[in-house]
Amino acid sequence: MSLPRPHVPFVAGLLVSFACPAFAQSPAAPQSVVVVTGSRTEQESFDLPAAVSVVDAQRIGAGQPRVNLSESLVTVPGIVVQNRQNYAQDLQVSSRGFGARSSFGVRGVRLIADGIPATMPDGQGQAATFNLDMAERIEVLRGPFSALYGNHSGGVIQLFTRDGEGAPAVEMSTTAGSDGLRKTDVNAQGKAGAVGYVIDASRFETDGYRDHSAATRDQGYAKLTMATNRDGKLTIVANSLDQDDTQDPLGATWQTFKRDPRAGEIDTTDTQTPQRTFAERYNTRKSIDHRQLGLNWQQRFGPHRLQVTAYGGNRRVIQFQSFSRGFQQQPTHSGGVIDFDRDFRGVDVNWQDVRTLGSGMLRTTFGLEYADSEDARQGFENFDSTGPGVKGRLRRDENNRLTSMDPYVQTQWESGAWVLTGGLRHTRLKIGVNDRFVANGDDSGGTSFDGTAPVIGVLRKISPSLNVYASAARGFETPTLNELFYSASGAGFNFGLSPSRSVHLEVGAKSMFGAQTRADIALFQASTRDELVVAVSNGGRTSYRNAARTLRQGMELSVASTFGAGWNVQVAANLLRAIYDDGFGTIPRGNRLPGVPRASVFSELGWATRDGNINAALEAQASSKVHPDDANAAVPAPGYGVLNARLQARQQAGRWHFKEYLRLNNLLDRDIVGSVIVAEANRRYYEAAPGRNWMLGFSARYQFQ
Known part of the structure; x- marks a missing residue:
């Protein structure tokens, strides 16, 4: 099959922008x-030929409860x-429009925490584990270079946690807010000899803004770092996530939203x-119920480096969905209760070679990743003789292996x-299904997907304060298990889905104006064929199909x-x-x-005292309408604009450090x-x-000596 066709006028515009950068040069x-x-x-x-943004710890904690990625x-x-x-369906994260179709969890964007994937082999991830x-x-x-991280189309979000350093310290923080929001976090960190440690535990609770949206989330985290020799480092990370009976408010029709944004949809058949x-x-x-353990070992051999990452874990989910009784009585239906127990594991080994080549320095990384x-x-009806909302008769029983x-x-x-x-990555994903519930037909079977993602980029340093670049890549994205689980008719696996393949082009410029201003701009195009789109979404269950071509x-x-x-400003x-580029x-x-x-658009006007002990900001956020x-x-969904404000203060008394914020x-x-x-x-969109x-x-926070 042919690749998605390029759009000449837009590509020409990209080249013109590349040839004529928008930023003036600066001597700084x-x-x-x-x-x-x-x-x-x-x-x-600044020297990467790619669109890369960094959100630091100060911004992550800028008057926020640190519960959701949407905050930072x-x-x-x-x-x-x-x-x-x-909180039953997690955040909806999209990058350049990829991932916006996901009905729950994160799709189309790769999630990584401390070098360990938070995305499963099929491309489905959970931001709540961060x-x-x-x-x-x-x-x-964002853009072409993210293709080198595997099965996705949109980008990579990578979290790095702090290492334990210095004298021991313990900290307790608490947050309260509207709609019964409550969060308490306790952590300890420090370094004993050659071993650094970080331990954290938190509980988040909310009554929910929308009706039937209460949630409780318990998280645990531990990290150990140690030097294995003069040029080696071992990091061990463990984390846990527990959410019991997190309520799902479902969606609402436009009429219901206009009547009361908090309200759920009335069941007129009741x-x-x-x-x-x-x-x-x-x-x-x-x-x-989520548990994960991972380790990362790095060993340097002069300028070269060997890195080994290994991880494993278990994820258990029980979900009660909403379906009418009549719909559930169809013999091919797999029920309104999802119950799965997942074991997952993986390893990534790579070697980085550094040497001179001609007049420059060549760095090459060879790697192999297995997951x-x-x-x-299992699937059950979500009703029995007592009524709906309980686990009823078995409707699905199978093993899925990826x-x-x-x-x-x-x-x-x-x-x-x-x-x-430049770079190249080849992905081969195998999926096998062993169906043990054959009363509605045997859905056993399997499929495999293969794709190669080449990437190339060039960056030119116009001056010490201005870089311009161009890059291109071919992306590859397979259907996830969640996208394969149901066909539009509601019967069994949808093995007819194809992976989507895309061609990405990007040009950009990065500039500094003096020592105080940084500005980045990127123009991009992504043309995709066989994009995975929603066929039917009903009460939390979604089936998918392939579209023809799309264009971004x-x-x-x-x-x-x-x-x-003390004034500062930020704009994104x-x-x-x-x-849809084809019907x-x-x-x-x-x-x-x-x-x-x-x-x-996001913009912020901030102010801080000279010592930084008091700071405040006014935030403005706007978005256009969404179909x-x-x-x-x-x-x-109409476009909107909102204003937010925050005020923070900090004090020190001996070894005690205090912080307060109001948002x-x-x-x-x-x-x-x-x-x-x-x-x-x-x-009910x-x-x-x-x-x-x-x-x-x-x-x-108390800092020991």
Whole structure:
């Protein structure tokens, strides 16, 4: 099959932008941050031919409870993180429009924590497993170079937690807020001899902004770091996540949202209890039990480096969905209760070779990544003789096995003003199903997907304060298990799905104006064939199909500047044209992709005292309308603009360190659709974001000698 065709006018525009950078030169040397995402080795973000953003610990904790990625990634252009106000379904994370179709969890974006994947071999990840309390920074890679991280299309979000250093310290923090929000975190860290340690435990509770959306989340985290010899380092990380009976409020129709943004959808078929919602009638909820252990060993041999990463874990989920009794009585249906027990593991071994080549330095990384997961999966009816909302008769019983084997190579040559980068990764994913419940037919079988992702990039250093670059890649994204589980008819696995393949082009510029201002701009295009789109979404269950071709074209801009008298400003803006480039079924060419805003902007005006003990900021966030369906026929979620404010203070008394913060969100109390459920069969697309709300936090840390 042919690759997606390029769009000549847009590509020409990219080349013109590359030839005529928008930023003037500045004599001051640029200040940058060291990142590893993109090149797999320590390198200045300013010198990477890719769109890379870094969110540091100060921003992650900037008057926030540190519960969701949506709190901190709002400052990254091209990334849209929708907080569903639904902790049963996790956040909706998309990068350049990839991942917006996901009905739960993170799809199309690769998640990594301390070098250990938080994304399963099939490409499905859970952002809730990230520990933001101990985060040192988050690196976000968008565009072509993310293809070198495997099975996804949109980008990479990589979390790095702090190492234990110095004298022991203990800390306790607590947060309270609107709608019964409560969080308590306790941690200890330090270094004893050659061993650094970090231990953290937290509990988060909320009554929920939307009806039937209460949640309790317990997280645990531990990290040990130690030197294995003069040039070696071993890191061991363990984390846990527990959510028991997290309520699922489901979506609402447009009429219900307009009447009351908090309200759930009334089940008009419920004659016994009028005015009861679907969520209440079926007691829709999810319980999660997640455990993971990983290690990373790095050993240097002069300029060369060997790195070994290994991990394993278990994830147990029980989810109660909402379906009518009549729908459940179909003999091919697998029930409204999902119950699976997943074991997963993986290993990544890579060798980095560093040597001179001609007039420059050549760095080459050779690696092999293996991962597998195995599910013991059952499905039950969600009713019995007592009524709905309980585990009933068995409808599905099977084992699912996934294995992936990905060899990869990445090389970079730097000489003078030029940086040349290239890479190649081959993904082979195998999926096997052993069906033990054959009363509705035997769905046993298997399939495999193969794809190769080449990447190339070039960066030119125009001056010490201005770099321009161009890059290109071919992406490869397989269906996840969740996308394969159901066909549109509701019967068994959908082995007819194909992987999507995409071609990515990007040009950009990175500039410093003096020593106080940093500005990055990127123009991009991604053309995809066989993109996976929602066929039917009903009550939490979603089936998928392949579209023809899609096209994404856009621009990302980020600016950060510091002024005198303690003032600073930050802007992150994104423009995105995301359309169906070919029609399919009844969907005409040119329709906008659902779940993807055309534009989004974040800006912040901040101020701090000279010593930094008091700081405050006013935040503005805006987004354009979002279509919830492929036909673009339903009422789009309206565009919105909101204002937030925060105030922070800190004090020290001897060995005690104190911090306080106050945050006010949605100051003008706007009614907002925070996210949409794409292609929901009953038109219950809309998930409301909170009106005006507040948070108040306090922390105390004691530093031992």
